[in-house]
Amino acid sequence: MKNEINIGLLGFGVVGSGVAKILQNHQDDLRHKLGVPVVIKKVLVKDLHKKRETILSSEIFTNDLNEVLGDPSIDLIVEVIGGTSEAKKAIESSLRAGKGVVTANKDVMAVSGLELLKLADENKCDLFYEASVGGGIPLIRTLEDGLASDRISALTGIVNGTTNFILTKMKHDKMTYEDALAEATALGFAEADPSADVDGIDAARKMVILASLSFSTEVLLEDVFVRGMKEIKEGDLELAEQFGYTVKLAGSAKKDEEGIEVAVEPVLFPNSHPLASVNNEFNAVYIYGDAVGETMFYGPGAGSLPTATSVTGDIVAACRNLLLGVNGKRLHAPQYARKVKSDSKKFARYFHRIRVKDEVGVLTKLTSIYSDYDASLATVIQHPDKKEAGADLIFITHKISRQQHLDIVKKLNETPEVIGVLSHYRVEGEE
Template sequence: MKNEINIGLLGFGTVGSGVAKIMHGHQQDLQHKLGVQVSIKKVLVKDITKSRDTELASEIFTNNLEEVLNDPSIDLIIEVMGGTNGARDAIERALLAGKGVVTANKDVMAEYGQELLQLADEMKCDLFYEASVGGGIPLIRTMEDGLASDRISALTGIVNGTTNFILTKMKHENMTYEDALAEATRLGFAEADPSADVDGIDAARKMVILASLAFSTEVQLDDVFVRGLKEIQNGDLELADGFGYTVKLAGSAEKDEDGIAVAVEPVLFPNSHPLASVNNEYNAVYIYGDAVGETMLYGPGAGSLPTATSVTADIVAACRNLLLGMNGKRLHSPQHERKVKSDGKRFARYFHRILVKDEVGVLTKLTAIYSNHGASLATVVQHPDKKESGAELVFITHRMSRQQHLDVMEELNQTPEVLEVLSHYRVEGEK
């Protein structure tokens, strides 16, 4: 039986340094849980001359990937270097070398996860990726183990802390989008280029990972319908609040006999919904299981130590498997064939905000458009628009298909009496 486990750490940025800090500070706890010492033997960095605030010895730092992957004494590779191509290559080579891998890389797992997991199965190695979604929230392990006996039918959640921070500041502190984004950048919640966050791409990648796992099928990034924060117009948050809703950039995934539907978009949640009260940089995922019913996981979605906590949890799991000779025993092949729902099979309620000419008969003409497409209206509100020589209408529909929604939108945009379709949102949490 092994009396020591050696780790090769690829990357020493925010997450990598957090992993080293936790492993150094919790060494006695880790040794008690595993019965052996777990040590970081090599750390891959770009610049070995850079000064670093760490307890690790300077001689274990290297800028040569080969030194890490080809070291026979290293049992486990931790990939926290970020990026896509270089990280994917490093993970693949580590698996081919027979070494287990722990990664926090959502980009790699969203785009290449299925093939890497299959390679891990073939090589009888572990590939753990808890930290790729939800920072310090144990989402992956809960879905893989805690809900293993259940059948997940849907999940929805806030999986991007940057956009949630921005929307929180806009709603509760009346900040503009630009000011809220600047504050998020100053506090380190947003990157210098925030486009992946605010355009919904980061959340879409995370939803690919969660949906693939929840439904045991292959989900691709192109399967995800994506709208970002730029779709939110001035006044939308206040208007939604007046109707009893909170706007969140949310990911959703559902599966039934018609297939799967995955989306990331600004969504209206009733103020009574648990996700409506998730604020600032926090994340939460609401899971619907056939047996468990409804459950929610909540916590910090990013940050050095929260994310490093998830990485370290995977390290403990991988080390246990190594000690028990159980590494690579969990099979990852999809159980179900990939089948994506058509727009005609995706149902929801919708919120439409429309600027129209202030003329007699306009409301009647517009409601007829909905009726002609088989859609019915639950709420109709009209009030003068103070900035335009027109009137603003707000419609909240009953459940209808996304195809009906798109058809209605197209006809509204072609109607002379409609000056502009200001905004439209899916309404979550209501039937």
């Protein structure tokens, strides 16, 4: 029986320092839960001379990864370096050295998760990654354990706190996109380069992880249809509100006998939908199971301590496995072969905002285009444009395929009477 569990902490930034703080402040609780103390034995950093606010001894800091992995007393590696190449190599080296790994790295797990989980199985090690999605929300553990006996058919959610904060400020405080982004950056919710967030890439990586787990199959980043929040045009939030909707940058994943579909895009949610009221930097994921029905998980999606809480939860799980001698016993091979739907098999309702010339017969011409593609319209409204010549037509379709939607938008943009399709969104919920 071990007298203590020794941790090798790779990285001491926002999340790493948060993990250290929780382990220090909650040592009595951890000892009670595990029966032994959990001690940070080594910390890997880039700059040994950087000033850090911590009670950890300066002697345990190193800039040599081999010093951490080569220490036989270290039982578990916690990777919070960030980035991809360096972090992946560190995880691989740790697993090959026979040390279990806890990581918060969504970028690595989205692209190389299956490969790394296979490596963990081969080396009889644990690889936990709860903090890679949803900050402080226990999503991964819920899908792996809590809903393990259920069959998940779909999930949809807000998995990026930066974009949700920006959209909240734009809707409720009437901020411009630029001002809302500036405030998100000042508060630490957005990176200096926010492109991964606002272009939907961050959310796409998280949806790869969630969909792979939910459907027990391999999902690749290239399988995800991605549109970022820059597609949201001026006036769209107000128009959505007039129709009883709220715009959110959301991830969605579905599985049926035809295969899987995964997307990240701006979506119109009815104001009655629980996700419509998720504001600021908070995340929420709505899960549909055959047995459990509909259930939602909500909480802070970013920040030092919420993310560090998820990392620490994984540390406790990994420590328990070590103490019980069952680490590396869970197999991670996908149950089902990868099968991705074509756009002609993905169905939803769509909102189209079309700028047209103010001429007789335009409405008839446009509705005939929808008819030509076997698409019927649930809502047709005309908005005069007071600033420019022309008018905006607002169409909301009944359910059509994504391929029909794309074909219609392309045809509309080629029509002489159309100045341009200003914006288009998937509409969530039943008609």
